Amino acid sequence: MSFPWAKEYKPQNPVMQWLDSRLPLPRFVFNAVGAGYPVPRNLNYFWNFGVLSGAALGIQIITGIILAMHFAANGAIAFDSVEHIMRDVNSGWLLRYAHANGASMFFIVVYLHIFRGLFYGSYKAPREMVWLLGLVIFLLMMATAFMGYVLPWGQMSFWGAKVITGLFGAIPLVGEPIQTWLLGGFAPDNAALNRFFSLHYLLPFVIAGVIILHIWALHIPGSSNPTGVEVKSEQDTVPFHPYYTAKDGFGLGVFLIVFAILLFFAPNYLGHPDNYIPANPMSTPAHIVPEWYFWPFYAILRAFTVDFLFIPAKLLGVIAMFASILLLFFLPWLDNSPVRSGHYRPLFRQFFWVLCVDVLILGYCGGAPAAEPFVMISQVAAAYYFAHFLIILPIISKIEKPAPLPASITEAVLAKQA
Amino acid sequence: MATLEPSAENGDISEAGVRRRDFINIAAVSFAGVGAGTILIPLVNQMNPSADVLALASIEVDISAIQAGQAIKTMWRKQPVFIRNLTPEEIAAAEKVDASSLRDPETLEQRTKEGKKNWLITKGVCTHLGCVPLGAGEGEVKGEFGGYFCPCHGSFYDTAARIRKGPAPKNLEVPEYVFKSDTVVQIG
């Protein structure tokens, strides 16, 4: 499973020896994130975001469990119970703001984590399973975040729930019964609020389980690195502890500083003021938008305004939105270049940056009102997004002439120092 | 029988080469499968609307105060319903269009009750993703077709609440209703 030069766990303390021979948990930790896990010596700060994602999940679970002690999942009082947390519960405002902004921080670090994977080709063999499990985590995260946003039962909560479950209504024939089934009624109400609360509590623990699989799969080939060249010998690696525990610890400090700035100086910056209006089934806010981390996908959803070949525009938008994520599951097989890292792929690199700008444009349009010119811009940007993965990437991997790769990680590191 | 090899003498193997044990195996596993499937039914079904949600099924509304050109919003099954008293101009505008040219072809006649063409009663639920369109309340924008406008993703409905432009696939739904008298309708 690991490299042959990985250090073996040899406890000196008799208590640890006793424990190790009965339940080898310390050994497991030592081999996973301790001195027993050799890691490429050249990882840059982009490799921090996995650990930061884990930290963000931890923050969400702890703050979330506490919020659940004060929250009431009933349509008549849910909104008031959240205001009660904000005004009356000791430190309630802090915990709620930490949970709401923690979700944003979680998405920021996971998006950077995915960005790292896309640029450095981490999704390629032999790490396809790591990538696929990562996408499963991403889908679960989106479901969790969506259901969490419904809980305060404000206007955005209510209409978000209505619009997103409405997506399922687009499925031909069975769509409407499915939507009614999901909501337990004809519109979001108590039944929906309760089941969303139940699932919002459950899913983070499912995510934690999939993260264990994600890291298990990662530890079979070991981490990739910025050159994308595989580890060849012991001098290419350093033990995870203390080298990367220290580097990750530094990154965690920076993460927490950014989080604290957001939390204490702009706790409502990323939220929407309409969610401080109690849910009203009789009137839709003039401009409903989801949370910022869904904007690129929301823009793709709204990009379809005309029917095509008997398929209604509504269904097309829904298919495209789901496809934009499901597409990523095929990425390891769409990009056939044997070279992983974008550093050695001149042509790929240019289109990669175009894709990044494209996604930012989609994000901007997704947060803007559904009017021109944003609809047209979303259409072009959505088309480009799909073209990048389905057309451009396969062609690049055929025609590109990669730059010469270093013979080893160590050679690359020493060449840089010279 | 201490042997795993089936022997023909004690009838373990049929003429088709099927062991008795194969039959028991298939029967037991299928029965367990049926059992598991049966347990799944209540687990899935509990998600459907409960009896109290379904019980809110019908309401009566007094429409005597609604003047021509006005509309009210009322609530049925936790969803808004628009009751609109169309003006003669609005009726004329709806009848002028050729219904077969529409995305969801229906005439005003088909969407109202006989002799009550001015009473347009629809759900106030956009058929795109379920927002409440504007246009029923005093002073709300009615959109370029004079009926309703859904601001969520820009769907335009005409004076018969038919979809004319934007992403919504269908006309605003006409719920089941009857006129109890000239001034009272029962919805549902």
Ligand code: HEM
């Ligand atoms: C809750 C969310 C997640 C957590 C806690 C998490 C955790 C981790 C950790 C600790 C690592 C090893 C350190 C590192 O490379 O940064 C890792 C690696 C990786 N993750 Fe994630 N991850 C999450 C989500 C995702 C998602 C959404 C994706 C992609 C869609 C993804 C793709 C990868 C890949 C490809 C690697 C291998 C990177 C390499 O070695 O080059 N992860 N993950």
Ligand code: FES
């Ligand atoms: S919900 Fe009305 S246009 Fe989308």
